[in-house]
Amino acid sequence: MTQPPRDASPPQNALPAPVDEAAATDPSLALGEVWELLDVLPAAAASPDMMATTIEMAAVPAGEMMSRTGSGATTARGGRPAEAAAWPPVRQWLPGAAIVLASLLAGIAVGRATAPTPESTILACLPVVQHLDLLREAGSVGFLEAVAKGGYPPPRRPPPAQSKADVREDAEEFDAAIAAVRTAGDVTTSRETLAARREQVLQMPDTARRQLERSAGTFQRLSGADRSDLVALLRALADPSREQLLKAARIWHLWVQLRDPADRRDVIDLSAEDRLEWLDRWTRLDSRQEPRQDGRDGRDPMRPYFERDWDNRRRPPPEFRRDDHPRPPGPPRPRGPGPGMGPGQGPRPGMAPPFNDREPPPPEETQAPPR
Amino acid sequence: MVSETAAGDPSTELMLRVRDGDAAAFEQLMGLWQSRLVTLFLHHTGDHSTAEDLAQEVFLRVYRSRATYQPTAKFTTWIHTIANNVASDLRQRSYRRREYGVPANVSASSSAIGLDQIAVDASGLMPARLADRSELQAVVQQALGTLNERQRMAVLLAKFEQCSYEEIAAAMDLTVPAVKSLLFRARDQLREAIAPYMQGDEP
Numbered sequence: 001m002t003q004p005p006r007d008a009s010p011p012q013n014a015l016p017a018p019v020d021e022a023a024a025t026d027p028s029l030a031l032g033e034v035w036e037l038l039d040v041l042p043a044a045a046a047s048p049d050m051m052a053t054t055i056e057m058a059a060v061p062a063g064e065m066m067s068r069t070g071s072g073a074t075t076a077r078g079g080r081p082a083e084a085a086a087w088p089p090v091r092q093w094l095p096g097a098a099i100v101l102a103s104l105l106a107g108i109a110v111g112r113a114t115a116p117t118p119e120s121t122i123l124a125c126l127p128v129v130q131h132l133d134l135l136r137e138a139g140s141v142g143f144l145e146a147v148a149k150g151g152y153p154p155p156r157r158p159p160p161a162q163s164k165a166d167v168r169e170d171a172e173e174f175d176a177a178i179a180a181v182r183t184a185g186d187v188t189t190s191r192e193t194l195a196a197r198r199e200q201v202l203q204m205p206d207t208a209r210r211q212l213e214r215s216a217g218t219f220q221r222l223s224g225a226d227r228s229d230l231v232a233l234l235r236a237l238a239d240p241s242r243e244q245l246l247k248a249a250r251i252w253h254l255w256v257q258l259r260d261p262a263d264r265r266d267v268i269d270l271s272a273e274d275r276l277e278w279l280d281r282w283t284r285l286d287s288r289q290e291p292r293q294d295g296r297d298g299r300d301p302m303r304p305y306f307e308r309d310w311d312n313r314r315r316p317p318p319e320f321r322r323d324d325h326p327r328p329p330g331p332p333r334p335r336g337p338g339p340g341m342g343p344g345q346g347p348r349p350g351m352a353p354p355f356n357d358r359e360p361p362p363p364e365e366t367q368a369p370p371r
Numbered sequence: 372m373v374s375e376t377a378a379g380d381p382s383t384e385l386m387l388r389v390r391d392g393d394a395a396a397f398e399q400l401m402g403l404w405q406s407r408l409v410t411l412f413l414h415h416t417g418d419h420s421t422a423e424d425l426a427q428e429v430f431l432r433v434y435r436s437r438a439t440y441q442p443t444a445k446f447t448t449w450i451h452t453i454a455n456n457v458a459s460d461l462r463q464r465s466y467r468r469r470e471y472g473v474p475a476n477v478s479a480s481s482s483a484i485g486l487d488q489i490a491v492d493a494s495g496l497m498p499a500r501l502a503d504r505s506e507l508q509a510v511v512q513q514a515l516g517t518l519n520e521r522q523r524m525a526v527l528l529a530k531f532e533q534c535s536y537e538e539i540a541a542a543m544d545l546t547v548p549a550v551k552s553l554l555f556r557a558r559d560q561l562r563e564a565i566a567p568y569m570q571g572d573e574p
Contacts, residue, residue, distance in 0.1 A: 027529035027536060030554045034561045038530045040508045041515075044413040046405040047423060054401060054427045055394075058434040 120189070122216045123197045127184035128230050132215040134177045136268055137256060138249045140229045141236045143272040147248035150276070152283055154250075159257045174253055178246060182238045187231050255279060382446035390437045401430055408454060411527050414515060415458055428457050444541075451532065451542035455524055462520050514564035522557040525550055 028035045122129055138144060158167045185193070201209065219227065236245050252275075256264050270278060382403060388396035408429055412422035432453050440449075515523060521543065528534040528542060536547045543550070 025536075027534070027539070027554055030551060031526065031529065031558045032562075034558050034565075035530065037507075037511050037561070037565060038515075038526070040504055040511050041414055041530075042508065043531075044406065044410040044419060044422065046409045046426065050405060050409075050423055050427060051398065051401050054405075054430045055398065057427070058397070058431055 120194060122219070123194045123201070124189050125187050125219065125227070125231065126197045126201070127181070128187065128227075128234050129212060129215045129219050130184060131177060131181050131234070132219055132230070134174075134181065135230045135233050135237075137253060138233055138237070139252075139268075139272060139275060141233050141245065143275055144233075144236075144245040144248040144252070146272065146276055147252055147279070148244040150279075152248075152251055152255075152279055153286075154254045155258055155282075156286055157258070160260075162257075170257060174250065178237065178249070181234060182240075184234070184238070186235065186238075252279070255282060258282075380445050380447070382450070383442045386433070386437070386440055386446050387442060389434070390440045397434060400433075404450065405430070407532065408450075411454060411531055412458070414512070414527055414531070415523055416461070417512065417516060421461075425454075425457050425461060429453050432457070445538075447532070447534075448538050448541050451528060451534065451538065452544075455542050455544075458520065458524060510565060510568050511561075514561050517564045518557050518560055521545075522553050522560070525553045526557050526561075529554065 128135060201212065204212065236242050237249065256267055259267055267278060382400060385396045385400040385403070389400060405426055408426035409422045412425040413419055416422055416425070429450065433450065515526070518526065524543060525539050528539050534542065536550050539550045540547045
């Protein structure tokens with residue numbers, strides 16, 4: 001009990017000050033006349049509630065009491081160390097700690113089992129990933145509904161530099177893609193479906209699998225809202241009762257095909273509002289360039305160009321007018337037939353044939369619409 | 372087993388009963404000691420509420436240590452040791468975060484500054500005007516504040532607890548010569564601090 005406390009400092013002075021003999025045994029003598037002066041200091045009384053408060057605090061468990069008093073200091077020798085008082089015995093906290101640890105491990109295991117992996121996400125959304133290009137071109141259900149509601153016609157002209165066969169082939173590809181969308185199935189997390197889709201992917205040819213991987217990468221980079229839109233669009237296009245959306249998707253596809261392949265991505269990436277604005281502009285321009293057939297000749301004005309007979313292609317080229325073309329460089333040529341241009345004579349060697357002999361300019365309808 | 376020094380000490384006997392789970396004994400022990408400890412801490416810190424907090428902390432430590440209490444010496448020495456530890460903790464805590472409203476106890480190393488401060492604070496307490504006891508109390512209290520922590524605790528243990536050199540040394544974990552040195556230095560410093568106010572009383 002008489003051992004000094006642990007936090008006590010070492011003796012302050014190794015060499016004590018000299019003391020006289022009388023003060024060597026009694027502290028009161030050591031203090032001299034100061035001792036008497038200290039008598040003026042009053043004795044203090046404890047407040048009435050101090051004892052009750054102390055007893056109440058002493059009744060609190062040791063660990064909580066340490067936190068309330070805010071003291072981490074050691075007690076005197078004979079008391080339990082403060083560290084031991086601050087920490088409850090192992091038998092008290094070990095069961096709780098074991099429960100917390102077990103809960104943590106169980107949570108991690110359940111999370112790993114239930115959290116979707118990137119692979120499972122791709123397999124669940126495989127119908128979307130497989131037809132990602134078609135769905136991204138179509139945009140969203142809202143956009144297709146707006147197109148259907150707006151009554152936009154298909155373009156009058158075929159895409160530039162495409163033959164009739166190319167156009168029909170593109171239309172067949174579009175129809176095949178739509179048919180595939182309708183039979184691709186829905187987005188699901190069913191274990192059996194995922195296993196079947198995994199087998200399906202494994203049996204794909206290498207080129208198709210690489211294409212699928214690229215589409216999967218693109219799909220994963222999309223935002224959650226964009227993914228949800230594509231899933232909703234897939235379901236809408238697969239719904240037989242919403243044929244108007246399919247028709248709108250076809251009309252939009254034809255308009256997109258009018259653009260150069262390098263520029264189609266810019267159109268596809270437009271927002272729904274910008275797409276509608278772009279469509280408004282082009283349909284107005286298209287209607288100005290050629291009077292639309294009103295159906296009085298028995299033709300359906302809403303019929304796509306590839307179903308028409310391309311009669312506009314057989315329209316004769318505009319009549320050539322000499323004054324419309326610039327004069328070739330060089331001195332002015334005398335008017336009237338020249339010596340080398342007389343009847344029955346061909347052009348002189350090295351001389352360009354007369355303009356009338358040139359090929360007519362390409363028909364107007366084969367030119368791409370202005371951008 | 373109670374030693375000879377502890378035998379017959381009422382506080383030691385009460386503490387043994389506290390160790391055995393006697394709650395009433397703890398109340399009696401507090402009744403014996405709370406005013407003494409509050410007085411000790413009051414003159415050590417200069418603030419009554421702080422003194423009560425520190426005394427309460429002493430009792431809490433006593434209560435927490437009851438299970439391992441061994442009466443190998445007087446209870447008085449043990450509780451003085453705890454009181455000294457609590458005072459040391461207060462000094463460390465107030466050094467880290469100055470929460471307590473403890474008056475500035477100027478250390479001995481800066482006694483010149485402390486004396487100047489006393490002269491400024493107690494300019495109305497010049498010797499001719501030391502008319503009553505309360506003014507003298509203020510002078511002595513401020514002079515006590517000029518001592519460092521150890522000197523002040525040694526003086527208070529000697530004066531108010533009537534501790535011997537050995538008991539002070541045991542409570543403060545010092546040697547007896549070191550305690551003597553502390554007290555002599557404290558005496559000189561108190562003399563120096565109080566002298567300006569006492570010279571007027573001399574004929």
